[in-house]
Amino acid sequence: xxxxxxxxxxxxxxxxxxxxxxxxxxxxxxxxxxxxxxxxxxxxxxxxxxxxxxxxxxxxxxxxxxxxxxxxxxxxxxxxxxx
Amino acid sequence: xxxxxxxxxxxxxxxxxxxxxxxxxxxxxxxxxxxxxxxxxxxxxxxxxxxxxxxxxxxxxxxxxxxxxxxxxxxxxxxxxxxxxxxxxxxxxxxxxxxxxxxxxxxxxxxxxxxxxxxxxxxxxxxxxxxxxxxxxxxxxxxxxxxxxxxxxxxxxxxxxxxxxxxxxxxxxxxxxxxxxxx
Numbered sequence: 001x002x003x004x005x006x007x008x009x010x011x012x013x014x015x016x017x018x019x020x021x022x023x024x025x026x027x028x029x030x031x032x033x034x035x036x037x038x039x040x041x042x043x044x045x046x047x048x049x050x051x052x053x054x055x056x057x058x059x060x061x062x063x064x065x066x067x068x069x070x071x072x073x074x075x076x077x078x079x080x081x082x083x
Numbered sequence: 084x085x086x087x088x089x090x091x092x093x094x095x096x097x098x099x100x101x102x103x104x105x106x107x108x109x110x111x112x113x114x115x116x117x118x119x120x121x122x123x124x125x126x127x128x129x130x131x132x133x134x135x136x137x138x139x140x141x142x143x144x145x146x147x148x149x150x151x152x153x154x155x156x157x158x159x160x161x162x163x164x165x166x167x168x169x170x171x172x173x174x175x176x177x178x179x180x181x182x183x184x185x186x187x188x189x190x191x192x193x194x195x196x197x198x199x200x201x202x203x204x205x206x207x208x209x210x211x212x213x214x215x216x217x218x219x220x221x222x223x224x225x226x227x228x229x230x231x232x233x234x235x236x237x238x239x240x241x242x243x244x245x246x247x248x249x250x251x252x253x254x255x256x257x258x259x260x261x262x263x264x265x266x
Binding site (some may be wrong): 022023039041042044045046047048050051063064065066067068069070072073 | 087105111114115117118181183184202204205206207209210213215249250251253254255256
């Protein structure tokens with residue numbers, strides 16, 4: 001099953017993930033002013049929340065990671081050398 | 084090391100090559116050139132034809148789907164059709180049926196229609212769009228739309244439509260609606 005972690009220190013509480021998710025996986029905790037996971041079992045791991053989150057505060061665990069053929073292997077080699 | 088670009092040998096047009104030439108680097112290069120080419124075609128089509136681009140690409144995909152659907156056994160069992168469809172589309176369009184946790188079955192019956200949600204996990208179209216920096220839900224997505232509908236129509240002998248519900252960088256959710264009662 002998908003596990004979602006939100007880095008509360010990084011989350012800015014903008015609510016973008018709440019608006020974006022079609023399955024209402026997130027809810028804005030008004031007291032904390034942070035996004036929280038309320039419906040994890042309905043997450044389909046599309047990761048559009050990752051793309052929209054300005055703080056990159058999310059982490060999805062145990063998901064099917066789609067192939068990334070669009071990244072050139074030569075680019076990966078360069079990145080690996082830099083890192 | 085410098086890659087050898089030229090291959091010398093004898094060739095007659097009637098000969099079927101016994102093995103594929105090239106290695107993974109050649110295939111990767113070809114894939115990326117094709118991705119760029121497809122992306123460029125898609126954006127040019129949109130620029131010239133506007134929303135008509137979607138219809139053109141849809142029609143092309145549908146034709147491909149009908150051709151692919153001819154290769155598999157006909158059925159009126161939706162789950163079996165989905166299995167066969169998955170084989171037709173292959174590993175580059177890996178999808179599965181999806182339902183929210185509060186829904187009992189994958190399929191929903193509505194009058195003479197059956198609705199099923201499909202989640203496309205791996206998709207070459209998505210790869211191409213990301214490679215070329217194009218938005219999702221554009222004309223190129225209609226290729227898969229047409230392909231799926233064409234294949235479903237061919238396998239089940241009925242009319243179908245596929246709506247794009249939500250797109251993401253890792254998966255896309257689509258709704259397949261099939262209408263019972265012939266084409």
